[in-house]
Amino acid sequence: MTAAGELNCAQALARLDTRLDGELTETEAATLARHLENCATCSAVLANRMAVRERLRKVVRSAQPAPGMAVRVRSGISAGNGRNGARWGFLAAAALVLLTVGGYNSWKNGHFRMTPESRLSYIASIVPEVAPIMRVGLQQHVHCAVFRSYSAQNETVAQLAGSLGPQFAALVPVLQARVPAGFQVVLAHRCNFNGRQYIHVVARRKSELISLLITQRSGGEAFESDLRAVASEAGTPVYSSGIKRFSIAGFETSRYLVYLVSDLSQTENATVFEAMTPALRTDLS
């Protein structure tokens, strides 16, 4: 046993690594130094460990990063600066793609608009609610006047009348003269639906529509007696009906079925129709 405060070799050896780490307290370091001064064996072990550690340090430190590493780190940081922006940009692009694809599919599937199929099924859903003779006018109003996009620029009454041909040209001014204020004839043409030919004149006030429809009467077709007949001044029975937002009024001549279908109230629709009945009757005779 050495003197108090002095180390034996085992104790000294146990402190060599801590000494190399530089983590001995001053007192510990001084005590170890005194032992090493007098002990060649422990000093040699310390020198060897120092040398091994130096070799270890050298070999680990010999590994260098690839030459471009610092550049990549710097550009990574610069990209990282705007990374939030880039990420939002990416998200925005992704969202745009989703909206475009989804939107296109929805459009294709008719979620945003009425496809020809959905139009027909809409017509099929409301038309049976009225008497068969009324359906003839209603279906074509919905099919041809309602499901249509109207251009902002209108043709004149004369131009429209011209497009119907001399036989029916007079219908355009007849309708224009009797529609409520603000309505404007915007369409006059021949059209057909379910194999039936129509003369079709449409007046429009913003989203409200009035259709005057004339079609050839085929055998046996007549306004039935159970429909409410509104006696007109001229003595022509006018029949009136309604379904959803549509009001239908009609009368018959020997050759034609004549309809006025509109978004007006049933009463107003009938009144407008009655007012033009005499003129129509004259024109269609």
Add this chain to the structure above:
Amino acid sequence: MAKPVPAAGKRFFAKANARAEFEAEAMPHLDDLFRTALRMTGDRARADDAVQETYLQAWKSFDTFEKGTNCRAWLFRILFYTVHHQRRKLFRFPVADTAEEMLESTLAAPEPIAEELRDEQILGALDSLPPDYRAAVVLVDVEEFAYKDAAEIMGVPIGTVMSRLSRARRMLRAQLAEAAKSYGIGNTARKGEAS
């Protein structure tokens, strides 16, 4: 008359200043971080990734770095967090700790002689240590961190650093003594050729 600098301008200049500071404080430690990452991950590509990620994270949180404190230790802390994170993700290292088993055979290890060791033996012995032990040796022996800093970098108490170091060095010595013994003849012959 000096025009007032708009807020956006101030932010821009603050950013530019921070960037210059980061360049001066953090970038000089790139080599140290890389070689440590290389020892901890085992291959250059992973080390590369770990260092990139370390600098990115460091830059992002550079405003939380206390000026005047040890930037190198701060970067190493981020590196170890990153590597640890990658390691957990990759399951690259065996979870079972074979350290105790290895220690059994090292109780009376002879001292390896520095001149008898070749570089690849030293590196091989270091790399064969369990990761936590290897980390302690790399941080203290190679990177010359104080125990206190090594403890912070590894996120363990100082006592744990000391016991890991003590065990790691015993294992290292046993490995190196074994290596020197088996390659000793070849080593001597090569030395003879060289002289």
